[in-house]
Amino acid sequence: MRPKAIVEPREPPIFDIRHLWAYYGEKPAVRDVTLKIPEKKVTAIMGPSGCGKTTFIRCLNRLHELSPGARAEGEIYLRGENILDLDPVLVRRRVGMVFQKPNPFPTMTVYDNVLAGYKLLGIRLPREEADRLVEEALRQAALWEEVKDSLHKRGTYLSGGQQQRLCIARALAVKPEVLLMDEPTSALDPKSTAKIEELVVELKRSVTIVIVTHNIAQAGRVSDYTAFFYLGELVEFGPTSEVFTVPRDPRTEDFLKGKFG
Amino acid sequence: MRGLRWRKFKDRLALGLIIALALLPALPLFHILYGIFREGLSALSWKFFTCLPKPPGETGGGVGNAIVGTVMLSLLASFLAVPIGILCGIYLSEYARGKFGEVVRVAADVLQGVPSIVLGIVAYLWVVKPMGHFSALSGAVALALMMLPVIVRSTEEILKLIPETLREASLALGVNYWRTVIKVLLPTGLVGISTGVLVALARIMGETAPLLFTAFGNPFWNLNPLQPVEALPLTVFKYAISPYPEWIRQAWGASVILTLMVLGLNLFSRFLARRLGGNAP
Numbered sequence: 001m002r003p004k005a006i007v008e009p010r011e012p013p014i015f016d017i018r019h020l021w022a023y024y025g026e027k028p029a030v031r032d033v034t035l036k037i038p039e040k041k042v043t044a045i046m047g048p049s050g051c052g053k054t055t056f057i058r059c060l061n062r063l064h065e066l067s068p069g070a071r072a073e074g075e076i077y078l079r080g081e082n083i084l085d086l087d088p089v090l091v092r093r094r095v096g097m098v099f100q101k102p103n104p105f106p107t108m109t110v111y112d113n114v115l116a117g118y119k120l121l122g123i124r125l126p127r128e129e130a131d132r133l134v135e136e137a138l139r140q141a142a143l144w145e146e147v148k149d150s151l152h153k154r155g156t157y158l159s160g161g162q163q164q165r166l167c168i169a170r171a172l173a174v175k176p177e178v179l180l181m182d183e184p185t186s187a188l189d190p191k192s193t194a195k196i197e198e199l200v201v202e203l204k205r206s207v208t209i210v211i212v213t214h215n216i217a218q219a220g221r222v223s224d225y226t227a228f229f230y231l232g233e234l235v236e237f238g239p240t241s242e243v244f245t246v247p248r249d250p251r252t253e254d255f256l257k258g259k260f261g
Numbered sequence: 262m263r264g265l266r267w268r269k270f271k272d273r274l275a276l277g278l279i280i281a282l283a284l285l286p287a288l289p290l291f292h293i294l295y296g297i298f299r300e301g302l303s304a305l306s307w308k309f310f311t312c313l314p315k316p317p318g319e320t321g322g323g324v325g326n327a328i329v330g331t332v333m334l335s336l337l338a339s340f341l342a343v344p345i346g347i348l349c350g351i352y353l354s355e356y357a358r359g360k361f362g363e364v365v366r367v368a369a370d371v372l373q374g375v376p377s378i379v380l381g382i383v384a385y386l387w388v389v390k391p392m393g394h395f396s397a398l399s400g401a402v403a404l405a406l407m408m409l410p411v412i413v414r415s416t417e418e419i420l421k422l423i424p425e426t427l428r429e430a431s432l433a434l435g436v437n438y439w440r441t442v443i444k445v446l447l448p449t450g451l452v453g454i455s456t457g458v459l460v461a462l463a464r465i466m467g468e469t470a471p472l473l474f475t476a477f478g479n480p481f482w483n484l485n486p487l488q489p490v491e492a493l494p495l496t497v498f499k500y501a502i503s504p505y506p507e508w509i510r511q512a513w514g515a516s517v518i519l520t521l522m523v524l525g526l527n528l529f530s531r532f533l534a535r536r537l538g539g540n541a542p
Contacts, residue, residue, distance in 0.1 A: 092433055093435035101426055103426040
């Protein structure tokens with residue numbers, strides 16, 4: 001039984017999620033979510049704290065199962081392949097992630113941080129290719145101009161907002177098909193937040209983005225599609241313009257009006 | 262207003278008492294250092310560091326073989342204890358879930374409490390008896406048993422301090438857990454782990470009891486780990502209970518060297534630990 005407030009996206013989906021349940025021990029945090037995520041679009045996942053939105057996207061790169069006692073059931077098709085049947089390591093190469101708090105590797109330089117996806121796996125790149133990849137990823141993350149003269153300084157010397165863009169560059173450098181962002185601006189000041197938001201809109205030309213936010217305005221600014229989660233269930237999904245103007249479910253409307261959250 | 266003045270007086274009295282008591286533990290340390298240097302400095306000379314001991318009755322001679330022996334025993338013990346200790350610490354911090362991890366953790370704590378002379382006997386049974394003679398190796402085994410729990414627990418604590426988000430950053434790039442441990446967690450915790458190793462080293466360098474029937478002592482130069490070897494604490498022990506005034510003087514001299522080595526290690530590990538505090542992950 002599919003609730004009525006879920007609209008199929010017009011674009012072809014990259015993720016086709018069917019009846020996804022995610023548990024911590026016996027407690028389900030995500031309940032029976034069925035959803036298609038369109039390719040090369042920004043999909044915002046919003047909802048009040050504890051509604052399962054972070055758990056949901058952590059299922060999409062198999063990070064959820066790392067928590068003790070956690071497991072996921074259902075089907076998550078990434079371009080037709082059920083990622084729950086794949087090796088999680090391979091899934092994570094295709095589905096990158098940016099976290100709430102910037103987490104560059106403290107022992108690495110800016111340059112090495114960008115290449116971490118190769119270096120940590122022991123993949124050696126020819127010098128020119130490495131240089132090219134670093135510049136490309138940093139340009140994509142709108143950080144190149146700020147750090148091009150300090151590529152060999154520690155990544156942790158950058159400001160919080162720069163660190164977060166460095167983490168975005170690090171995720172982009174391995175050329176993922178999807179980029180998951182888990183409240184990427186919640187630890188940043190308004191100026192850095194604006195920069196990241198601009199970047200998100202820019203990036204959807206090359207990569208599909210799924211962004212978790214509990215900032216309603218942010219979802220409105222950056223996303224093409226919006227999913228509203230409540231108590232672990234997907235309540236509403238549709239084009240952001242529709243969800244924000246004519247929500248079909250009364251719970252979505254209450255949330256948008258700030259009645260809870 | 263008598264009450265207020267009385268209370269203020271009591272407050273000052275308590276403060277004075279606390280300061281006096283706080284100075285108390287520092288007092289013996291300075292007294293020991295003062296005593297050792299007063300008695301021992303006269304024994305120090307270039308020859309004392311570089312020469313072999315002379316037989317009783319003759320003056321001169323040095324403890325060069327004991328210095329070399331102590332360094333060799335420390336290196337050998339570290340060689341044995343560091344890899345095992347770090348791997349065990351990694352296991353406890355990253356992999357241990359449930360009962361078995363708890364057992365390992367308690368075992369490490371209990372091992373830390375085992376008297377050092379008992380560890381000497383254990384090394385005697387494990388190494389000396391099968392080999393048929395005393396050796397530096399057996400001494401190193403006894404010392405490694407003392408280092409092990411310190412390294413295990415400090416490695417575990419340091420790795421647990423590393424934020425979870427750093428592990429996730431690596432895993433989310435498609436790096437498996439073991440590589441994450443080796444390439445991300447160990448480098449990040451390197452300073453802390455090294456500090457733990459140095460603390461362990463400082464702890465065992467001055468040990469006498471575990472060496473009595475393992476490394477045994479040796480009045481000659483020896484670099485062969487399978488032969489008995491001299492060590493500074495053994496020299497101090499032997500010389501200090503001897504009846505010869507020259508040896509007793511040299512026991513003080515050897516104490517100076519040993520104390521400086523251990524003190525130096527302690528201060529260095531403190532320096533590292535402070536650096537760790539400065540740019541903790």
